[in-house]
Amino acid sequence: xxxxxxxxxxxxxxxxxxxxxxxxxxxxxxxxxxxxxxxxxxxxxxxxxxxxxxxxxxxxxxxxxxxxxxxxxxxxxxxxxxxxxxxxxxxxxxxxxxxxxxxxxxxxxxxxxxxxxxxxxxxxxxxxxxxxxxxxxxxxxxxxxxxxxxxxxxxxxxxxxxxxxxxxxxxxxxxxxxxxxxxxxxxxxxxxxxxxxxxxxxxxxxxxxxxxxxxxxxxxxxxxxxxxxxxxxxxxxxxxxxxxxxxxxxxxxxxxxxxxxxxxxxxxxxxxxxxxxxxxxxxxxxxxxxxxxxxxxxxxxxxxxxxxxxxxxxxxxxxxxxxxxxxxxxxxxxxxxxxxxxxxxxxxxxxxxxxxxxxxxxxxxxxxxxxxxxxxxxxxxxxxxxxxxxxxxxxxxxxxxxxxxxxxxxxxxxxxxxxxxxxxxxxxxxxxxxxxxxxxxxxxxxxxxxxx
Numbered sequence: 001x002x003x004x005x006x007x008x009x010x011x012x013x014x015x016x017x018x019x020x021x022x023x024x025x026x027x028x029x030x031x032x033x034x035x036x037x038x039x040x041x042x043x044x045x046x047x048x049x050x051x052x053x054x055x056x057x058x059x060x061x062x063x064x065x066x067x068x069x070x071x072x073x074x075x076x077x078x079x080x081x082x083x084x085x086x087x088x089x090x091x092x093x094x095x096x097x098x099x100x101x102x103x104x105x106x107x108x109x110x111x112x113x114x115x116x117x118x119x120x121x122x123x124x125x126x127x128x129x130x131x132x133x134x135x136x137x138x139x140x141x142x143x144x145x146x147x148x149x150x151x152x153x154x155x156x157x158x159x160x161x162x163x164x165x166x167x168x169x170x171x172x173x174x175x176x177x178x179x180x181x182x183x184x185x186x187x188x189x190x191x192x193x194x195x196x197x198x199x200x201x202x203x204x205x206x207x208x209x210x211x212x213x214x215x216x217x218x219x220x221x222x223x224x225x226x227x228x229x230x231x232x233x234x235x236x237x238x239x240x241x242x243x244x245x246x247x248x249x250x251x252x253x254x255x256x257x258x259x260x261x262x263x264x265x266x267x268x269x270x271x272x273x274x275x276x277x278x279x280x281x282x283x284x285x286x287x288x289x290x291x292x293x294x295x296x297x298x299x300x301x302x303x304x305x306x307x308x309x310x311x312x313x314x315x316x317x318x319x320x321x322x323x324x325x326x327x328x329x330x331x332x333x334x335x336x337x338x339x340x341x342x343x344x345x346x347x348x349x350x351x352x353x354x355x356x357x358x359x360x361x362x363x364x365x366x367x368x369x370x371x372x373x374x375x376x377x378x379x380x381x382x383x384x385x386x387x388x389x390x391x392x393x394x395x396x397x398x399x400x401x402x403x404x405x406x407x408x409x410x411x412x413x414x415x416x417x418x419x420x421x422x423x424x425x426x427x428x429x430x431x432x433x434x435x436x437x438x439x440x441x442x443x444x445x446x447x448x449x450x451x452x
Contacts, residue, residue: 037092080274093284099247102244102277124150124151124165126155181399206226242269242273295421308362378433
């Protein structure tokens with residue numbers, strides 16, 4: 001692995017003896033702006049040809065000049081020029097990051113982290129966690145390694161309630177903020193403080209997929225590990241499945257351990273996928289600004305509609321945790337948001353805070369499905385974070401693996417719709433949402449008339 005040449009210095013760590021490239025120390029360098037890092041970190045011109053864009057290296061094995069004498073690569077499961085370059089990009093993008101590891105999917109990333117905890121461990125997880133993560137914790141890790149998970153409302157629970165969840169074998173706290181799909185916000189520094197005071201001193205992991213490294217920098221808030229489903233915003237074009245972990249400089253030993261597992265388990269992305277995702281990451285700062293501005297406008301349009309019960313978008317000034325949303329912004333996102341609010345004034349109605357919106361449509365599953373199938377630009381599909389707008393019904397799609405009773409407690413009902421707002425023209429997106437809402441209302445009205 002090749003960490004980014006910025007964000008401070010890391011302690012030197014011995015190379016692995018299992019065939020992986022090992023974890024190399026950071027060199028001190030200048031910290032450029034976010035967009036500059038996105039474009040340049042890990043994308044140095046090719047030394048042999050001068051190619052400005054890194055070439056794709058498809059070779060699975062590499063010539064050795066003597067036994068054990070190679071140019072940094074032996075076998076592509078252990079290391080590949082494209083994966084190393086992309087991991088450098090990732091470590092540079094996640095402010096406070098020093099080490100990054102790319103995996104073949106977000107689920108593979110989750111599995112590797114939980115396997116690193118060993119047998120019979122206990123973890124605390126936010127209760128409104130992604131359905132796939134919930135499934136792995138409760139149906140795979142629990143059976144295969146005896147992992148026990150306590151699900152806690154980390155948004156609303158007081159300190160004593162959270163402290164009561166700790167056990168002597170608690171090794172990890174798993175945070176999503178905002179959560180998927182109800183967009184609950186977790187005060188990350190508060191949870192970190194509670195973890196540091198706990199006798200078992202658990203690690204704190206933050207799944208930063210929804211906000212991306214542009215809007216949020218959990219490592220600067222004290223987190224030990226940041227996770228991403230790179231399939232979403234970082235790649236941004238809905239054509240790569242991949243995940244990643246990013247760690248700060250003082251977690252070099254943990255980075256070594258996770259790198260060992262990455263190689264031993266072998267859930268690594270292809271060279272071509274790494275090349276595609278690195279290309280996508282170059283425009284992350286541009287896309288996230290557009291996602292956020294569009295989402296804020298769509299959220300305000302939803303607020304104005306009589307066919308909507310509730311709009312959940314933490315960037316809205318009316319959101320109960322809007323202040324926490326602002327406090328949680330990364331330094332570069334805060335600069336963007338401040339400029340945006342200054343330019344738009346009170347008319348903005350809030351500030352851009354990522355591209356994800358959830359809302360409760362008036363009615364139930366029938367109205368929700370009518371909305372989803374009537375939309376023209378919001379494609380009915382799972383996933384999120386691409387340049388195109390997507391919409392889905394979490395209760396029956398992404399969170400179908402969560403038992404109905406637990407979904408109900410979390411507020412994931414049949415009328416909860418999740419939107420991934422893309423970067424199309426905002427006027428077109430608003431018009432599409434409004435006509436789809438009218439179509440859903442018409443169905444509801446017709447149903448009421450026939451039953452009268």
